[in-house]
Amino acid sequence: xxxxxxxxxxxxxxxxxxxxxxxxxxxxxxxxxxxxxxxxxxxxxxxxxxxxxxxxxxxxxxxxxxxxxxxxxxxxxxxxxxxxxxxxxxxxxxxxxxxxxxxxxxxxxxxxxxxxxxxxxxxxxxxxxxxxxxxxxxxxxxxxxxxxxxxxxxxxxxxxxxxxxxxxxxxxxxxxxxxxxxxxxxxxxxxxxxxxxxxxxxxxxxxxxxxxxxxxxxxxxxxxxxxxxxxxxxxxxxxxxxxxxxxxxxxxxxxxxxxxxxxxxxxxxxxxxxxxxxxxxxxxxxxxxxxxxxxxxxxxx
Amino acid sequence: xxxxxxxxxxxxxxxxxxxxxxxxxxxxxxxxxxxxxxxxxxxxxxxxxxxxxxxxxxxxxxxxxxxxxxxxxxxxxxxxxxxxxxxxxxxxxxxxxxxxxxxxxxxxxxxxxxxxxxxxxxxxxxxxxxxxxxxxxxxxxxxxxxxxxxxxxxxxxxxxxxxxxxxxxxxxxxxxxxxxxxxxxxxxxxxxxxxxxxxxxxxxxxxxxxxxxxxxxxxxxxxxxxxxxxxxxxxxxxxxxxxxxxxxxxxxxxxxxxxxxxxxxxxxxxxxxxxxxxxxxxxxxxxxxxxxxxxxxxxxxxxxxxxxxxxxxxxxxxxxxxxxxxxxxxxxxxxxxxxxxxxxxxxxxxxxxxxxxxxxxxxxxxxxxxxxxxxxxxxxxxxxxxxxxxxxxxxxxxxxxxxxxxxxxxxxxxxxxxxxxxxxxxxxxxxxxxxxxxxxxxxxxxxxxxxxxxxxxxxxxxxxxxxxxxxxxxxxxxxxxxxxxxxxxxxxxxxxxxxxxxxxxxxxxxxxxxxxxxxxxxxxxxxxxxxxxxxxxxxxxxxxxxxxxxx
Numbered sequence: 001x002x003x004x005x006x007x008x009x010x011x012x013x014x015x016x017x018x019x020x021x022x023x024x025x026x027x028x029x030x031x032x033x034x035x036x037x038x039x040x041x042x043x044x045x046x047x048x049x050x051x052x053x054x055x056x057x058x059x060x061x062x063x064x065x066x067x068x069x070x071x072x073x074x075x076x077x078x079x080x081x082x083x084x085x086x087x088x089x090x091x092x093x094x095x096x097x098x099x100x101x102x103x104x105x106x107x108x109x110x111x112x113x114x115x116x117x118x119x120x121x122x123x124x125x126x127x128x129x130x131x132x133x134x135x136x137x138x139x140x141x142x143x144x145x146x147x148x149x150x151x152x153x154x155x156x157x158x159x160x161x162x163x164x165x166x167x168x169x170x171x172x173x174x175x176x177x178x179x180x181x182x183x184x185x186x187x188x189x190x191x192x193x194x195x196x197x198x199x200x201x202x203x204x205x206x207x208x209x210x211x212x213x214x215x216x217x218x219x220x221x222x223x224x225x226x227x228x229x230x231x232x233x234x235x236x237x238x239x240x241x242x243x244x245x246x247x248x249x250x251x252x253x254x255x256x257x258x259x260x261x262x263x264x265x266x267x268x269x270x271x272x273x274x275x276x277x278x279x280x281x282x283x284x285x286x287x288x289x290x291x292x293x294x295x296x297x298x299x300x301x
Numbered sequence: 302x303x304x305x306x307x308x309x310x311x312x313x314x315x316x317x318x319x320x321x322x323x324x325x326x327x328x329x330x331x332x333x334x335x336x337x338x339x340x341x342x343x344x345x346x347x348x349x350x351x352x353x354x355x356x357x358x359x360x361x362x363x364x365x366x367x368x369x370x371x372x373x374x375x376x377x378x379x380x381x382x383x384x385x386x387x388x389x390x391x392x393x394x395x396x397x398x399x400x401x402x403x404x405x406x407x408x409x410x411x412x413x414x415x416x417x418x419x420x421x422x423x424x425x426x427x428x429x430x431x432x433x434x435x436x437x438x439x440x441x442x443x444x445x446x447x448x449x450x451x452x453x454x455x456x457x458x459x460x461x462x463x464x465x466x467x468x469x470x471x472x473x474x475x476x477x478x479x480x481x482x483x484x485x486x487x488x489x490x491x492x493x494x495x496x497x498x499x500x501x502x503x504x505x506x507x508x509x510x511x512x513x514x515x516x517x518x519x520x521x522x523x524x525x526x527x528x529x530x531x532x533x534x535x536x537x538x539x540x541x542x543x544x545x546x547x548x549x550x551x552x553x554x555x556x557x558x559x560x561x562x563x564x565x566x567x568x569x570x571x572x573x574x575x576x577x578x579x580x581x582x583x584x585x586x587x588x589x590x591x592x593x594x595x596x597x598x599x600x601x602x603x604x605x606x607x608x609x610x611x612x613x614x615x616x617x618x619x620x621x622x623x624x625x626x627x628x629x630x631x632x633x634x635x636x637x638x639x640x641x642x643x644x645x646x647x648x649x650x651x652x653x654x655x656x657x658x659x660x661x662x663x664x665x666x667x668x669x670x671x672x673x674x675x676x677x678x679x680x681x682x683x684x685x686x687x688x689x690x691x692x693x694x695x696x697x698x699x700x701x702x703x704x705x706x707x708x709x710x711x712x713x714x715x716x717x718x719x720x721x722x723x724x725x726x727x728x729x730x731x732x733x734x735x736x737x738x739x740x741x742x743x744x745x746x747x748x749x750x751x752x753x754x755x756x757x758x759x760x761x762x763x764x765x766x767x768x769x770x771x772x773x774x775x776x777x778x779x780x781x782x783x784x785x786x787x788x789x790x791x792x793x794x795x796x797x798x799x800x801x802x803x804x805x806x807x808x809x810x811x812x813x814x815x816x817x818x819x820x821x822x823x824x825x826x827x828x829x830x831x832x833x834x835x836x837x838x839x840x841x842x843x844x845x846x847x848x849x850x851x852x
Contacts, residue, residue, distance in 0.1 A: 191671040198629055198650055199688060199739075200658045213675035 042285030065247035096249035105231040111169030120180025224287035311337040317372035344528030348754040352537040399474035403486040405466040409458040416454030464495030492616040493825040522827035572791040579604035586637035612790035620799040662736035666748035668728035685738040726757035
């Protein structure tokens with residue numbers, strides 16, 4: 001096919017074939033069947049985590065903060081993964097940890113996206129001073145390393161889950177702002193946006209109805225990645241003792257609490273670490289697949 | 302090298318090329334034969350998607366990514382390119398077969414000077430030293446009448462004009478004195494006044510060096526000037542093949558005739574007598590993009606009446622589109638004002654009322670970017686209905702169907718499609734429907750047909766004409782294509798460097814005496830006569846100096 005930019009027309013007599021009218025469900029199922037193995041694995045991991053997080057009290061053999069045995073008991077029938085430094089069941093803590101760590105990370109990511117996404121869209125759509133001011137604020141926030149900045153703010157405002165969600169949410173929203181603004185400015189220059197402005201449309205319509213649908217694929221991919229980063233930040237903060245506070249179970253602090261066991265050839269502390277790694281990898285697999293699909297890249301056969 | 306000049310230089314037989322899309326291989330070139338001797342120029346014409354470019358680059362033994370040469374043979378001077386190794390083909394490309402792309406601006410590396418890029422092929426192929434190549438380049442630049450040929454090569458691509466860049470690219474193709482040059486729409490992106498210079502360069506070169514050439518274009522008048530032979534292609538098959546004069550005077554196939562007939566479209570009914578009050582009046586507008594920059598519009602003053610089509614013509618950069626931006630309120634003028642139906646419009650669209658915005662609609666050149674790719678046709682056309690006219694539910698649905706009928710598209714088939722599921726011509730029709738939905742009095746058409754094939758463009762022009770009759774619409778038709786102007790305009794405005802150089806009824810503008818610039822513009826439009834270019838060159842040389850006027 002000749003592909004000259006100025007002659008986009010294919011012969012008018014042969015329009016492209018009609019799209020099959022299918023329900024969304026059939027499309028989703030077909031796409032899932034066609035998904036590569038890595039994406040299927042990633043989806044399986046995510047589904048498992050969500051299931052565990054939702055039904056934690058029913059799955060876990062003991063209570064979240066219940067002391068059921070001696071300190072650092074070995075793996076046994078009674079305690080499948082042994083006990084921690086206070087004699088709490090490891091398996092139970094890991095199951096509840098899914099609920100706390102994943103749930104809080106999800107909330108935080110959502111906050112980051114709402115804040116960063118809205119500001120990014122506005123900066124791109126309005127431009128001028130609004131854009132300048134928002135972008136410079138973001139530059140300042142981004143100039144300080146996230147973890148150190150988050151630790152500083154947590155020390156100032158006090159350690160609580162709400163504070164942590166707000167602080168990491170705001171800090172990560174700067175990244176979301178950057179990507180939203182970057183992809184939006186490419187859409188804003190299109191004729192259909194000019195056409196909408198000339199029609200007299202308000203800012204709400206232009207951002208939500210005209211721009212947003214066109215930037216969804218990169219934003220959705222970013223959501224997956226951002227979730228991983230938030231998740232890792234929370235775990236890192238918890239490991240340092242600034243994140244989720246005991247007795248709430250959390251994978252980051254669990255690694256710290258049982259870390260000493262490594263020196264005795266016991267790999268228990270690696271299990272919460274593995275849980276973190278597995279979810280991160282799973283989410284990334286799914287994001288990769290999604291990006292691949294939405295960017296229209298074809299597999300090389 | 303073969304010495305026998307009767308031996309074909311390039312012999313393509315039964316060429317088949319496949320492209321991969323929608324998960325399977327489709328045939329896009331279905332058994333085409335080409336025979337080309339030294340010093341011959343073959344014109345390949347056809348609409349987009351006909352396979353012209355694919356055949357053109359296949360002559361170098363190359364297939365675009367996602368395409369493969371499936372069958373047939375490509376014999377270049379005794380070398381079978383379909384089975385030749387990549388290394389063998391690499392030796393040929395650049396040195397014996399050269400390629401001139403449509404967009405020189407996109408094909409030059411912006412980080413190197415013209416002359417360095419000229420020399421690269423020569424030095425890489427070990428044909429000559431850099432110093433020799435430099436000298437050669439300067440000579441060639443002189444031959445193709447580039448301004449200051451000794452220095453221009455040391456400029457970067459962004460420092461020369463589009464026409465000069467295209468000529469530099471033609472010179473570059475010649476750097477190794479190839480046996481075959483493939484020109485892929487080399488003048489399509491250029492203004493008519495520049496186009497004629499590039500065409501002259503190409504023809505000079507082919508004659509001087511006895512080079513064979515394949516000239517790919519969709520512009521029949523251009524191919525009439527350039528080619529000895531013409532091959533008409535459609536859907537990857539040869540429709541007709543004959544020498545230029547025969548093809549122009551007595552085309553055999555219906556499809557060829559239909560291509561020839563396109564240019565015969567003309568507005569049938571005369572415009573109604575102008576009403577006393579113009580629908581749109583632009584009063585001595587001066588505008589610039591920033592205060593420190595020199596104005597792009599200087600004292601522009603004209604009127605457009607109901608039911609009339611006013612064509613605004615001029616080269617790129619003459620201020621045509623800026624005029625439209627002032628009218629729509631995207632650019633506030635420094636001086637002057639715009640009046641709609643006698644009332645002054647606020648300079649910025651932000652301060653205009655909904656009704657003022659509704660009355661002026663715009664249709665864009667690129668229908669692709671003028672509709673939101675994520676909205677269905679129903680939403681694209683329906684939005685002005687609910688936004689301006691407060692139509693909802695059944696009333697809106699009824700009006701939507703009426704509009705679709707008006708643009709000759711089946712509502713049942715198209716309303717729920719996305720723009721990506723339409724062809725370019727259909728998309729442009731949707732843009733027209735979107736403009737009509739607002740029930741406007743005045744529509745600005747910004748190069749609406751220049752991205753379309755001729756047959757499709759013709760359909761759009763007919764549609765616009767019919768709608769004008771039905772709704773007594775006023776059009777401002779921005780274009781650089783004078784053939785379109787003569788087909789549809791009632792009044793013509795000729796612009797140059799932000800000023801109006803001439804305006805009046807079409808018949809007046811198109812018949813002598815002309816303003817000097819109008820004359821240049823009109824005489825640069827290629828005609829279907831193969832002798833046209835020789836005649837123009839002769840005339841201009843007589844007058845002297847006119848050729849350089851495009852620079």
